[in-house]
Amino acid sequence: MLSLRHPLLSSALLFALQLLPNAYANNTPNALTSKLAATLVQTEIQQNQDALTYANYTEVSVSHVELALDVDFKQSRLSGEVTLDLAWHKAGKILILDTRDLTINSVTALDNAGKWQSIPFTLAKTDEVRGAALTINFTEQNTQKVKINYHTSDNPSGIQWLTPEQTQGKQLPFMFSQSQAIHARSWIPLQDTPAVRQTYSATITADKAITVVMSADRKTLSNTQTQFTMPQAIPAYLIAIAAGHLTFAPLNDISGVWAEPELIDKASQEFADTPKMIEIAAKRYGDYRWGRYDLLILPPSFPFGGMENPRLSFITPTVIAGDKSLVSLIAHELAHSWSGNLVTNATWRDLWLNEGFTTYVENRIMEDLYGRDRALMEQTISYSGLLAELTELSPRDSVLHLDLDGRSPDEAFSGVPYVKGQLFLVFLEHKFGREHFDAFVKNYFNHFAFQSITTTQFREYLSLNLLQKYPKIVSEAEVDNWIEDEGLPSFLVPPNSHAFDDIDTQRQAWLEEKRSTDKLKTGTWSVHQWLRFINEMPRINLNQAKLAELDKAFHFTGTGNSEIAFAWYSLALDNGYYAVLPALKQHLTNIGRLRLIVPLYQKLAGTDQYDWAKNVYLNARPGYHPQTQASLDDMFADTPLEHSH
Template structure:
């Protein structure tokens, strides 16, 4: 009995120790990524990717051609958790085309047919690359190359859930989530963000299932116990945004009327348990679309649709072009997750219409969509909502650079990215800032943009040099500014002389350069504002006032990505 008691007590201590360790890890992950420990297990797989691995995912020869169109025909077999697919690609060789075409495609599929320009062709299939050669005598004659690949197999479930066969109440739910480099887990493709295409997507499943994809629904055809949905895009789309969903969906919709009186459907596909709650939560979309269209420019996919489809991914949501995927746990019936819905809607402008050239530029997606949340709440409730939203982002900031980040989906990419736009807005003032956004959107809509493209647009519209600003906030600086300040007030003949001492104490970056707003409160309860420019780690500013000073505040309206402490 004593031995058993000893081991029992040892077991209790071990369990408690493990729980404490899990709590510490969970707290760290919540602070760093805004995620629970369980959610982080999936995220860590994606965050383990670095840009070198992403670069190696694509062979240099994949940059020697452009895909114009994918015709995807996917039949789903839920019981076997496999698919049968046919992908037809139309591609155009560039001037540097060598005659060899390389596609991304996972090797766990069996190739049933491989045709090039309607002829059987030899191919190589290894290291998750599918390649073939165009004979020299044909290479010079071809304007386009047509490739048809039939295949069958079980898709790998990588990343956030690149191809998922799931169950809800014993009913199948099937969906895809390609970001960042997982489209090749279910169809052969040139999986590079800047190779945008048009698509025709055919999804075949049991006739009881509703199947959804990007673009506009063209047809539904029943054959026996199977039903095929045909979806078509008329606007370019990046491979990571291509998706399919198939489940026992219940459908309802709303409409958005554009500034030019065009009407587009807002289509919702949800599972029955969430139907009534979704009708409440999703009702914000028409107004949100109007707000963003007024701020950025008209909704970019007006001739297709916008939509939301429920899936079982519990990390949040994903901005698939024209059909956002939303985790079932984020349908509350109380509008608890409006910011998430607004964020994904904003991606239709930032990420989908204007797509980053490389994954190094991902802040142009996530930072812009995150700041769009703040703009939405500002439009609804005024400047106080803008400030409170930005403060919430600052409290969960991370310590990474924005360009080529260590983790593609860290909170720095989202929240720091939003703060860069917020600070830029203060630098150029509202009218110029929104002209920058309008111009950037207009110039790169349905195309790809880089960080340098955004900087050039900023400088062009503002007629100012912003190299230092973006160097310190996007390319080099990590984390945020940390300031300590103190002040002394001395009585002089003409009033009161104030010496304000400001010191940067952050470890991640030696010295930021920035404008700093100063609010002075006087003993007679009046206030005055000054702006000083900080260009060194330590700065002293001198003011003279006729009245005595009660207290001084720095950055009183929260325009600066800084933690500020007043010394005693």
């Protein structure tokens, strides 16, 4: 490591060193080159550019978070204290943390004599995106520990409280967190930026009938207390908690499923291939480094398909289809164990480093487990979805290295970082060949393990370890086009699955009335082929009678497969086929997954069914997650709504 006393290095630059490639970090002071110094400066500047945090983390960073919280379902509140261990990168007395809608009761600090002393603090005015800065003024320089007593609001942006009636079993309440992107600050005062990694521990107290789980090692202390330990350093958005009527089913010695009792059998059967996925991914990309990999099946109000919290991925029940047709989502969350959790985007404008790599790795896992045909079908469906989404996104949001320009990072989560990022990596794979590219990706994960990096750092590593190593194959200009330019490169070769050829032929014959519905040969079609059949139908002026004919033959309306339901309802609304409305109401009311409901509300809001949609939303809204509410409130702004973040 570079000497802490080297005259060329400020403390902030030394902090930045941990984010640099190991090849740099292992140099001696005398070996510093101008390139290294420039890289250090650039890294510091980039880290300071995380405009979504108030934290002064280049001066002092949190190295460990210790929670002691009570879960209070009566008041819908988490209350207790957090103790933060601090690592100082320069002499100082000020610590600035991120909060959102927290009540801070007191702040104490451990003084040089080993005693806890009350410390002054100020809580700033609330910013709509970033929340409120908590500034703590220490009496001694470089204080090592600070303790904050606090409680959450009754509707924090990162926590949902569910009544018993909103759960599967209808007996006990349920609570779960969703900390990504910057919602950890709504239930813990901390440095809520992916640039800072910390270990954490927790002691959680809840009613004896309630089971508590977190993204950490779990140990039962008593019938009301559970202890958790996360020994690997992670960014704040991966700290997660859930509590409710939960039971556990093992899949093997390091993997299993948590779910409400009513779902545990279905879930464990649906996700039985998870251990195989772990084995496949570890063989291709290096050891699985997180100990356990369990799944938590959340209530349907969970706003996302999954959340990659280490050791315990949170999963929507909407992927329990009964035939393992939607388990690519499990492969995706598992893939985050390497891309995202192990190597993390340092700011949210670098989100594609998390999601593009993960979508790429997910598809490779699916190919190894279920074959090339399925992997290509999933690639092709994703590509078609991206093309449709690009027609609705502003051009600036089609850039991989996204400029958020003060907006909420939640707005970065389009198909661009996922699918365009994946397509970029597939492009590199095709150009350099799988043997070379697989080695590059594996080395990339090992090189930056447990670090948060920027797009600039990725590009330096890519240039050194692929572009220069195998010259005249891919140019820096082509990389620029992928990462910094709008839209998709003109030289992109789209994915194409020949498994869809017959589906496309039959659809066209049906549209041209050359083949009747009863003559369509669909007996062997997979879910992905059905999705292709529906998604590529005309979006306007499709004959209502023909839609009714399809519905009667294949029973799309009311289907239990969430992806087919979404595809069918989208097609129906685009063509004004409102016979689906009764079933659509159930779809919109029973699930809260953003991707499966927000586009349908958007389609309805632009038609004469606006009032119908608004009524459905107002009735369903109490069961939606705060982040889902925030996504939809503006759509129905002509009706007064309780404020949500």
